[in-house]
Amino acid sequence: MKIKVVEPVLKANRVMAEEIRRYLGSKGVKLINILGSPGAGKTQFIKRTLEQLENKEIIGVIEGDISTTFDAEELVSLGVEIVQINTKGACHLDARMIKQALEQMRLDGKKVIFVENVGNLVCPAEFPLGEDLRILVLSLTEGLHKPLKYPLAFRTSQVLILNKSDLLPHLDVNPSIIREEALSINNQMRIFQLSSLTGEGFSNWMDYFQNYLSTL
Numbered sequence: 253m254k255i256k257v258v259e260p261v262l263k264a265n266r267v268m269a270e271e272i273r274r275y276l277g278s279k280g281v282k283l284i285n286i287l288g289s290p291g292a293g294k295t296q297f298i299k300r301t302l303e304q305l306e307n308k309e310i311i312g313v314i315e316g317d318i319s320t321t322f323d324a325e326e327l328v329s330l331g332v333e334i335v336q337i338n339t340k341g342a343c344h345l346d347a348r349m350i351k352q353a354l355e356q357m358r359l360d361g362k363k364v365i366f367v368e369n370v371g372n373l374v375c376p377a378e379f380p381l382g383e384d385l386r387i388l389v390l391s392l393t394e395g396l397h398k399p400l401k402y403p404l405a406f407r408t409s410q411v412l413i414l415n416k417s418d419l420l421p422h423l424d425v426n427p428s429i430i431r432e433e434a435l436s437i438n439n440q441m442r443i444f445q446l447s448s449l450t451g452e453g454f455s456n457w458m459d460y461f462q463n464y465l466s467t468l
Contacts, residue, residue, distance in 0.1 A: 272382025290371030344375035346463035
């Protein structure tokens with residue numbers, strides 16, 4: 253009986269992810285990997301971010317889903333270049349998929365590629381994509397203790413978006429506890445509490461992102 257070992261798969265992904273990072277770096281492009289559970293508001297977060305940018309031509313988007321193009325269709329009206337990846341069952345994007353998507357994208361003039369990963373807090377955390385920044389979108393409706401239940405996703409992300417703050421009056425959840433738990437795992441994490449739907453608190457995130465763009 254053959255014994256299958258997963259580690260070579262993870263290693264091969266890391267090697268290709270590093271190749272992607274170097275390739276995009278040579279083009280002056282940064283990759284931002286956006287993780288989150290299904291329904292966390294990743295697409296709406298990307299959409300509102302793009303809406304507030306004057307120059308959208310510097311942004312590209314790679315949309316990852318198991319099936320359908322619904323999320324990509326949400327962004328089409330903004331005029332950004334979008335490449336759709338349907339994984340046909342896989343619970344995450346991997347570096348090979350990103351490499352193929354980048355081959356379909358015009359990189360000249362771009363500064364940032366947003367990657368909306370498949371909705372999941374487990375598998376996507378295991379597979380780097382060559383990103384320069386990893387953002388974790390967590391809906392406050394998901395309740396407490398997610399940092400402790402899914403530590404790798406929080407440990408490997410530089411930014412945490414506590415989304416759907418407009419629903420707080422209807423929730424039995426304390427964002428301060430989520431912050432404390434997240435920082436206990438990753439004390440370098442930047443945390444923004446906001447509503448991608450209403451725009452509440454979004455200016456703080458945009459200040460951070462505009463400053464990030466200014467360094468490119």
